[in-house]
Amino acid sequence: MPRIEVIKESCKGCQLCVPACPHGLVLFTKTEINQMGYYPVEYVDPEDKCTGCMLCAIICPDVAIRVYK
């Protein structure tokens, strides 16, 4: 099942990945703060919609997303 993983400690909460995902699976929820002081985004995919298209990872400036297929 394709999926992604957000490396919370690398994410700076820039939110570029949010609109990049065609299925809206990356959300800026502002639920936790990482050690750098940023709110990392969260991957929310209860319906396994992720296609592993990597668009979110490609736009991420901080290599904070891993994609699995």
Next chain:
Amino acid sequence: MPRIEVIKESCKGCQLCVPACPHGLVLFTKTEINQMGYYPVEYVDPEDKCTGCMLCAIICPDVAIRVYK
């Protein structure tokens, strides 16, 4: 009557004017040396062939030719 005048003290004997004259009126005769140590060219036009075309003056790098018409 068109004619030219070679300013002997300005001429460096580079001979660029020699082939420039369509009527061969400027000659490198090596007859005298000027104060700079160069042989100035001579204007020889016994038949008044000069048309005042200025080609000799235009090519001269040392403004050593005056043209009269």
Next chain:
Amino acid sequence: MSDVKTIAEPVQEKLVFDRPKSLTKRGFTYCPGCGHGVIHRLVAELIDEFGVQDRAIGMASVGCSVFSYWFFDCDFISCAHGRAPATATGVKRAHPDAFVFSYQGDGDLASIGMAEIMHAANRGEQITVIFVNNAIYGMTGGQMAPTTLENMVTTTSPLGRDPILAGGPIRMVEILANLDGVAFAARGSSSSPRNILKAKAYMKKAFRSQIEKKGFGIVEILSNCNTNWRKTPQEANKFIDEEMVKAFPLGVYKDVFADKSKK
């Protein structure tokens, strides 16, 4: 250590996108959303793909990317402002089999470093130049760059860049493409996944130019400096797509591989 396996072993999951090997573990120190990070990753991916990590030598320029040697896992030199192409030349001539690249900002390359980039290109130095054009001096706090758009407000063009007094944005790859030593010159953008992939394809050719000894390769990449543009990262990338590309059209300006008529 092999453990007892569950009977229904899941299909082996494959990691299809991860941090390239040629990046160190250190997190980027750029502002959130800054284009430098994307471009770093692309360079590192290509170093991996071409298998040149053990002979890659990078030239860091002076600008926000001055510490790029913190992030690239290969030999590096931090060069004087604008002079990376000259330093790269010294390195490449010493090690013709090394993969030598410079990573330069627009202030660095197009302003103070104009002579060095022009002449390295004209000599056809076998180097690869990654040119990050964010239309501004990022590191020093947002002054005008030679690439700043007309009427754009910066800290040294407080009323907007006046083309009458300060000129207009300078298009480096178009200029460099005129030089015989240049094998590949193109302009990409880091503003969207699609553009990023295209930019990577350009960079790949600039890598090949060097590796196949065809000559000098440069890729200019439009990149956001959201901080000094005073925009969100998303707005900033949109600005690239909507405004910046007007002054800096994307595309290939010289391609030794495509142009078969060339010797």
Next chain:
Amino acid sequence: MSDVKTIAEPVQEKLVFDRPKSLTKRGFTYCPGCGHGVIHRLVAELIDEFGVQDRAIGMASVGCSVFSYWFFDCDFISCAHGRAPATATGVKRAHPDAFVFSYQGDGDLASIGMAEIMHAANRGEQITVIFVNNAIYGMTGGQMAPTTLENMVTTTSPLGRDPILAGGPIRMVEILANLDGVAFAARGSSSSPRNILKAKAYMKKAFRSQIEKKGFGIVEILSNCNTNWRKTPQEANKFIDEEMVKAFPLGVYKDVFADKSKK
């Protein structure tokens, strides 16, 4: 004082070609046959024709023409090597109504001064640049210039300029024509009366660019350095016509006056 006139008064003879007023009385110190002399005269003639002698300010560069202020009869500054366009900028901004020109060799303008000429042009400085390209460093004794032809022997390319190691001749007006600030850019030659007249026509437009505040004007003029080329002046001019023009095609590369579509 009017004298008694002879009865058969001859037709008044007219001096149709003489030393322009804007040249001092001092004889040029250039080698016999050197193109610098012709180009000096053209500049001076145009200063006379435009009537700007009392507000002309020249920038001498470093090269054989370093003493051009001995010959031009107007205010002058002898600039640092390659930096005449910057110094001209400082002067022009101080005196916007002055006629400011730089007179630069190819080593000066295209090598060390690359950044300054590119940026003065890009800013659209209202100055006129006379660029004397003799494909060599004349003053220092015949070293290779960025404009040296491929395989040409010079004192620093003793086996001929190798384009693989040293690049090929750099074409400045083509490059500069790309910049928005440039109003006029052309390449002429001083190799024959015909070319000289054409070159003067180009220079006239570069003068007009400034005087009519259209922007930066540059004329490159191919010129012989017969001494360092080790040729007679005549051979040297022939070399321009037969060889040099192949690398440096004559013509107009940008013309704000012709191009009516431009604003």
Next chain:
Amino acid sequence: MLVEMIFAGFGGQGIMTLGMTLAYAGMIEDKNVAWIPSYGPEMRGGTANCNVIISDDVIGSPTTDTPGAVMVMNLPSFHKFEPKIKPGGTLIVNSSLISDVSKRDDIKSFYLDTAGVAKELGNLVFAGMVALGGLNEAMNLVKTESLEMALKKLLPEHRHKLIPLNVEALGRGAALVKNGS
């Protein structure tokens, strides 16, 4: 009189301007003043702090390692500067963001719920002014009118309408200190 102070907090909390306001007010009262920024190595993000000195005499060293007063607006600043305060000095803590408490008994500490007050005034931006009001009260530095004049000088014209609220914030901060919160 020679008071050396450190103002510290997050980048966006307006720390620099608070310091400048105080320095300006000191200048208005014909004192010698100095303000000096000290950013972290990376200019953007992270913490920001500045030194403010007010003195009757010509000011020597523009920075200090042993401040007479410290105003901390976030936790890292608390940890960094609280230990440096000179014995007998003053600590102003933004208790809205800092839950720690100083264990030193050789200094005077004040814990101000700046955010609480600011919200009452209608906008969180006034939090800093509340703290500044408290500091000024605790140290007895300058008159409130001087701070008001300083604000007039420092704020751009279009933000002058906010000055009364800022002055109010200063007063509320002073009151918190006076009432020994």
Next chain:
Amino acid sequence: MLVEMIFAGFGGQGIMTLGMTLAYAGMIEDKNVAWIPSYGPEMRGGTANCNVIISDDVIGSPTTDTPGAVMVMNLPSFHKFEPKIKPGGTLIVNSSLISDVSKRDDIKSFYLDTAGVAKELGNLVFAGMVALGGLNEAMNLVKTESLEMALKKLLPEHRHKLIPLNVEALGRGAALVKNGS
């Protein structure tokens, strides 16, 4: 021994090489030597001259204003350097181009028709060597073999066939001096 000499003439007369040849020969004989060019301000055209020093001791000043010997190949050089010769010094004059005569009686002067001899040898280029031969004879500086070896070192391979004629020119020059021309 310390001999300081000036060689002077037109640009095209090979003055520099003459000086180098002598210096090289001195070196071959294990003497200390120095050669130094001195062009006019404009590098091209005009006069050229060089200083040559031969010494048993380490050479100090590389130039001299009071040469022990001067060899002049054209008129301007005669005028410039003849007055500078040290009393007791030597003057070699290329009488083919210089008709003036020194009026000094505290120096030894030799007038050599270098062009005449050179023409006899078939080429004007040998004029310089004639003068050098004369100078060497007058000053008793180095052996002719040393000059020959120096020429082998200094001339490019393809011009080595001219060495015998050069040596002959040296000899003819020496003879002129010996015969007190």
Next chain:
Amino acid sequence: MSESQRELMKGNHAMCLGAIRSGARAYYGYPITPQNEATEYMSFHMPKAGGSFIQAESEIAAINMVFGAAAAGVRAMTSSSSPGISLKQEGISYIAMAELPCVIANVVRCGPGLGNIAPHQGDYFQATRGGGHGDYRTITLAPASVQEMAQLTYKAFDLADEYRNPSLILSDGVIGQMMEPVDLATIPAKDAPKKDWAVGLGQDKRERNVHTTIYLEPEDMAQMHLKLIDKYDRIRREVQYYEEFRTEDADILIVSYGNSSRVARTAIRHLREEGKVKAGMLRTISLWPYPYRILNEIASNYKAILVLEMNWGQMVEDVRLAIGDKTPIHFAGKHGGLLFTPAEIEEFVCAIDKDPNNPKTAWTPIR
């Protein structure tokens, strides 16, 4: 409460204000921290004052634009920080040789190389010995406060014009970026003097003006050298600026300038308040010409001299030059862009006071 003419300003801004008020009408610069505020200020205020501002393509272009503007008779300025000032050296040498007035400001950062943007005093030799080629000197003034940033820049233009020589303002990141009051009354706006030697318009009504730096004949060049030497000697006699602080009764004399002199002042106060050592200070304001005269005159009044510099010993050589063997010299340096602390200085002074002649701790060039 006096509604005085005082304004709270950043040092870099004050410097530019001083320049504009002195009549400067041309500024050409290139961004570099920690002087960016200067270029930024000028980008707005110079055009507003009717002058010309250009963000040059490089420091080299900037100094050569200044060359042009100065030759054109305009009061012209450039500013930068250490690496950028190194790049200007050729240009400065040209301007000095052409005897053109201008002001160059170095807001020193910590070198060599890229180093960092913290304050430092490592460019002292470059400033005072001429980092460029040839025998020239630049008048060098070292402000220690924001007020002086304005005032000495203002003064620097006057000196530059008076002697037709470039002036340098040598400050650092702290003095450039700190805010202090500036008394605007001390720097009244004025017009720059007219220069009849300048290039420009109206050549039909005068001799033409030429500015050059090339003198091919050594004899001509020697004449120029003698002219310059004569001028420099005049400057050396006439421009020696310094400030004495508590020197009257001191046992130990601190010699310092700029940033470090401020910390020294605090230390001296502490030392005296605590009754530890009677220290005083000679703060040198002109660094070239160096105030050799006063230093030589007063040196023997003290048990020892302590030179404080944020480097590993540059100005200390000037102190030695001034006083020879008169008084033992001690040196304390500070590195990396760190500031002295008063406590450090106090400790030094106390140690020296105890043993002023200790050859182990005294400074000497001899190794």
Next chain:
Amino acid sequence: MSESQRELMKGNHAMCLGAIRSGARAYYGYPITPQNEATEYMSFHMPKAGGSFIQAESEIAAINMVFGAAAAGVRAMTSSSSPGISLKQEGISYIAMAELPCVIANVVRCGPGLGNIAPHQGDYFQATRGGGHGDYRTITLAPASVQEMAQLTYKAFDLADEYRNPSLILSDGVIGQMMEPVDLATIPAKDAPKKDWAVGLGQDKRERNVHTTIYLEPEDMAQMHLKLIDKYDRIRREVQYYEEFRTEDADILIVSYGNSSRVARTAIRHLREEGKVKAGMLRTISLWPYPYRILNEIASNYKAILVLEMNWGQMVEDVRLAIGDKTPIHFAGKHGGLLFTPAEIEEFVCAIDKDPNNPKTAWTPIR
């Protein structure tokens, strides 16, 4: 007659020969008189030796190419003359901070500005005090003969490698263009040492190598400074080169270097031959580090010291630093690119010998 290994060479050629024989395999330069022979020689001989030659687009590019080559572990060199050396100052500062070895040759001409191409010694301060920004020093050697042009350049590479620091060769137009014998046996061709810190190939078999000059944290930078200071102090103790000439029994000591020291030698011989004054000379070969130690040791043996420089007084400061008030110092300068003549020097020496303590003629920085 020994068919020795001696060759008659121009100084500029000898310098390059020394470089190539020491294993230099990269030369990057830009033409400028009077060092053109160097660039020209290298354009032919460097490729022949298997090294890399580029005529750089400018002196700035050249020094930064050297930066790259040095970082890549190659013995690398650039040469220029005064204005070009000014342009290299930023680059030299970087190379010093990166602790990379290289050799920079300045065939000094007469400045400031364009000046002329005659010999001069006006770049002494720039060379010895670091014309660039920040606290760094370059080892500076001053050849006085063509033989030394070869030998000291050879040595300069060894010192550069030993201390990982740039070395400077400071000569002038006369020494660069004159011909003298060079004993090739004194400079045997050798291979440069391998450097394990260099950037290059084979990174899979070692740690990566990074060369940088930026240390943003003042504490880190201070560590670097202390490391550099320590190194410089070591160099200062270990590298003090000089030559004594007739110092044993002299009354007047001449201190000089390079070109002027040759003329001084002739003058000393004359003075002694004519029985006028017993003069001797300390010729300083290393200018940084300056041979302070020997000078301080011997200074009191003489009635007076005469410093000779082709400028208006730069090295004389080092003499004063070395000896303080021990012995009266006199100075004679020469300007415009003119050489000293022996007669001039003799006259100076005689005058000083008559009245060595005359404060009117003695040199002092105090005005």
